Amino acid sequence: MYAMPMLLEQTGPTLLGQVVPMLRDQSGAGSGSLANGLVVALVGLMIVFSALIFISLFIAALPHLLNKLAVIWPEVDEPVAHHAHHESQVADDNAVLAAIGFVLHTEFQRQLDSQHSSEQSS
């Protein structure tokens, strides 16, 4: 199937869905000609632009929406991660673990040495 209208139908309740009948008449679905390809290319590009324009508009409006939202639900500096499930905060940084291991080993070694020296002196 080689028809733009099919795609536009899939957009469902969007504005683009409304132009389906018009494109179906113009593109002659299934004929596979270069002219149909041109319709596909133009409408395809239009869909890409529409999606990114809407995203762009949303991004532009987002700070204003969040400012309004902040009145009833203020944004806190402290990340939610601090209250998150403990598994998401497990430190598995090898360097940190190695440093902790080194400190523990040194400490135990020091205790052992002092224990030995006190035993010898007694």
Place this chain on the structure above:
Amino acid sequence: MEILTDFFDTTGFASMQFGNAIMILIGIVFIVLAITKDYEPLLLVPIGMGAIVGNIPVSEGMALSVYDEGSVLHYLYFGVSRGVYPPLIFLGIGAMTDFSTMLSNPKLVLLGAAAQIGVFLTFLGALWLDFSPAQAGAIGIIGGADGPTAIFLASKLAPELLGPIAIAAYSYMALVPVIQPPIMRLLTSREERLIRMKPPRDVSKREKMIFPVAAFLISTLIAPGAVVLLGMLFFGNLLKESLVTERLARTARTAMIDIVTILLGFAVGASTQADTFLTKESLGIFGLGALAFAIATAGGVLFAKLMNLFLTEKINPLVGAAGVSAVPDSARVVQMVGQQEDPHNFLLMHAMAPNVAGVVGSAIAAGVLWSVLT
């Protein structure tokens, strides 16, 4: 003596074709380019080695190649032929992408859309060269400069062209620093290349958290065909930005994407067997791919110049070239070309905005073509 002759007949030397030798040589060139020139080594090394492996001739009856049902390579290739790997790569890309620069300057998003003109013009060019509509769509997406997207769409629309399309897409991605600068210089004046842009504003955590869900809803309600690629991309980004799933985000952007890249690159390389790859069609695909890439770059730059006619705060038109979604290579090229004119002009952060918008744009374009042409 007869035993020796029989043995020789079973070796690769006996059944080696000229085409196999050429493909092995191409595989070696890929590896050499990756090692000596640092051209996309994470892709070219697996693809190059895969091409060498895939072009060792095997005795008849031995199920070894990617096209032999039941072979190990066939199972690895399953993720390519059924479009499993690309969405997983998108998950990793989402988990490593910072959309802050795009959120701080939303008008740059349009440059990511403008670059997709390369996809649709190449689609027309392929139709004109008598490729079927489905094949033309799969070839056109090379202009998106996004390897996983090209593989995904080719696997859906024209699996018979998957090898050449994948190799063309990844080769041109690797050649971004070679292909883009001359086009960028040709289409811009020195004054335009010297334009400095305002530093991006700080973006709040809440904006970054809301964006992936909202952008997914907007883009896939308009182009539902992009639901798989964009779903994974924005899911990965949500893992990163939600701050509560850092472990998952880290896995997605490190171990997982690495594993999938290895499997994808190697399987694609192994699929380039001479008898299926060295054809007249492949040459056409490589030619059209280069054209697609050039048009996409030009489309982004020219659209930036068009926007400047209406904007008070001018955009450096070089930034438009980053609208192709080769992340982050094309943004780096923008930075490089910009600094050749003015070493104190830092365009990298600005270029990242159209660059990530290009990823979204090419996924939408792929969704559009998939929906229409199946």
